[in-house]
Each structure stands twice: as C-alpha cells, then as structure tokens.
Amino acid sequence: MRKYLEIASVHFRTQLIWRADTVFHILFTVTRIIFAFILWSAIFEGKEIISGFSFDSMLSYYIISSFLAQIELSGGISDEISVRIRNGTFSKYMVLPMNMEGYFLAMEAGVVSFHILFDLLAAGIWVALFRINFVFAADAVSIVCALLLIFLGLLFMAQLNYYLGLLTLRYEEISTFLMIKDNLVSLVTGTIIPLVLLPEGLTAFMRFFPFYYVTYLPSMLLTGRCGEEAVRGVILLAAWCIFMELINRWTYQKYRLKYDGVGI
Structure with missing residues (x-):
C-alpha cells in the first residue's frame, strides 16, 4: 500500500508543474455551469417546475454533475497505455514491482486529489x-451512498479506460473506441441533461448499466432525489467494478504476450 500512496503523491505534486492546465480546468468547470445557467434560464422562463425540478434544483444538479465530470480524468490512462504500446515503451510498466493496474489507479488518485x-x-x-x-x-443515507457512488464511479471509469488502453495490445489502434466512449459518456452519465428528462423506458433500460450510477444518480442523491435507488445503486456499481477488474486481468494475461517492446 505504501508504494501506491507514494505514486499518488508523486502525481499529485506533478500537477503543480502544469499550472496553466489547472487554470483552464477551472475555467471549463465554470463555463459548463454558465452554459447551463443561460440555457435553463431560457427554458424556465414563465415556468416554475420542469419534470419535478425547480430552477434552483436544476442548477444545483448541474453544479454537482459538472464538478463530478471535471474530476473524472481517467482518459489519460488509456492515452498513456496506447501511446506506450505503439511506440514500444510499454515495458516501463510491465517491469514495475507492483500490480500494473494498481499503478494506474494510484496515478489517477493523485491527479484527482489535486484537481x-x-x-x-x-x-x-x-x-x-x-x-x-x-x-x-438532508438525508444522511443519501449523502453517504452518493459519496460511495462517486468513489466507485471514478474507480469504474479508471478501470474502463485501463481496459480500453489494453486493447491496443490486440488492435494496435484504439482511437475509434476512445472516440465512441468520449462521445457517449457525457450523454449516458447525465452530464448533458438529467436522465429524468428522457423517456421513462430508456431511463429504466439505462439502470442496468454502470454509467447511470457514475454521475447522474450521485448528483440526484445530493440534491435530495432518488433516495430509493441509493443502496441498490451502490451494490450494482460495486458489482460492475468487480466485473471490470476480472475483465482487465483476463485481457492483460491473454494479450500481453503479443507485445513486442523495444525498450523502457
């Protein structure tokens, strides 16, 4: 555990080097909320309630969901793995005296802790x-479950991006997979619009998949909604994290022998 904490600490301090990136990261968070403010100000004009949301509760939802979207930075994991495999320097991680997935999770923890x-x-x-x-x-159970969902959501997304990175061992070029993931995640996690505004049948279908619980449900719980889904959501997302862990181990063991490294 100590070595993983050290990795997280190193990557936390590394973020201090990229001060301009930090400033723009903050600006993107604020910009996302400003757009939501302008959009929903127009939509709520002359209306008090839309799909159970007041104007204040809708903005509260967007502030929380924007915050969660901005701290989800695990896309760098898939990019790093893909680049290292394609340029032959992935051996750098294969020879580390620790679990490779644990290394990337610790790296992500350090980056997220900073931002x-x-x-x-x-x-x-x-x-x-x-x-x-x-x-x-105001409900303590909802708040605790939301915090657990936030943690599990960050873990799941890091596992997903680790998996996508490993696919480079099989397909060499994964830009299509990353493009599909990037374009879909904002919609299916409820970052663009609350999923409650979608048809009920579609929302019910999305409850079977982890993305529903990554951003949307914790945002709803923290604004005092969907309390009846809290415990079930934690259990389902935890199950998806376990599933992804098994898939990642199998994928690495199956395809690592295909890697033809040229150095570290």
Whole structure:
C-alpha cells in the first residue's frame, strides 16, 4: 500500500508543474455551469417546475454533475497505455514491482486529489457569486451512498479506460473506441441533461448499466432525489467494478504476450 500512496503523491505534486492546465480546468468547470445557467434560464422562463425540478434544483444538479465530470480524468490512462504500446515503451510498466493496474489507479488518485480542490473552489465561487439557492440533500443515507457512488464511479471509469488502453495490445489502434466512449459518456452519465428528462423506458433500460450510477444518480442523491435507488445503486456499481477488474486481468494475461517492446 505504501508504494501506491507514494505514486499518488508523486502525481499529485506533478500537477503543480502544469499550472496553466489547472487554470483552464477551472475555467471549463465554470463555463459548463454558465452554459447551463443561460440555457435553463431560457427554458424556465414563465415556468416554475420542469419534470419535478425547480430552477434552483436544476442548477444545483448541474453544479454537482459538472464538478463530478471535471474530476473524472481517467482518459489519460488509456492515452498513456496506447501511446506506450505503439511506440514500444510499454515495458516501463510491465517491469514495475507492483500490480500494473494498481499503478494506474494510484496515478489517477493523485491527479484527482489535486484537481478536486480547485473544482470545489470553482463551484463554491459560482454559487456565492450568483447567489444560487443551492439545493442539497438532508438525508444522511443519501449523502453517504452518493459519496460511495462517486468513489466507485471514478474507480469504474479508471478501470474502463485501463481496459480500453489494453486493447491496443490486440488492435494496435484504439482511437475509434476512445472516440465512441468520449462521445457517449457525457450523454449516458447525465452530464448533458438529467436522465429524468428522457423517456421513462430508456431511463429504466439505462439502470442496468454502470454509467447511470457514475454521475447522474450521485448528483440526484445530493440534491435530495432518488433516495430509493441509493443502496441498490451502490451494490450494482460495486458489482460492475468487480466485473471490470476480472475483465482487465483476463485481457492483460491473454494479450500481453503479443507485445513486442523495444525498450523502457
């Protein structure tokens, strides 16, 4: 455990080098919320409630979901693995005296730990500056389950991107997979619009898949909604994380012998 904490610490400190990236990361968080504010101000004009949301609760949902979307930074895992495999330097990770997936998860933990502080600051400034009547859950069970879902959601997305990176061992070029993933994730996680606005049949279908629980459900729980789904959501997302762990181990063991490295 100590070596993984050290990896997380190193990558946390590494983020201090890229100060411009941190500034733009904060700006993207604020920009996403500004767009939501402008859009829903127009939609709510002359209306009090839309699909059970008031204007304040809708903005609260977008602030939370935007925050969660911005701290999900695991796309760098698939990019790093893919580049290393294609240029022949993936051996750098294969010879490490630790679990390779654990290394990338620790790396992601260090990066997220750094950015989470600034994203919280950005969201707080937005709420205070525009005097939003922020809606937040009062139920302790919902809050605890939401926090568990946030953790499991970040873990699942890191596992998914690790898996996509490993597919380079089989297909060499995975840009199509990454493009599909990037284009779909924002929609199916409820970052673009709350899934409650979609047809009920489609929403019910999406409950069988992990993306429903990554951003949408914790955002709803933290705004005091969907409390009846809290415990079930934690169990289902935990099961998906276990499934992804098994898939990742199988994929690496099956395809690692196909790697023809030229150095580290």
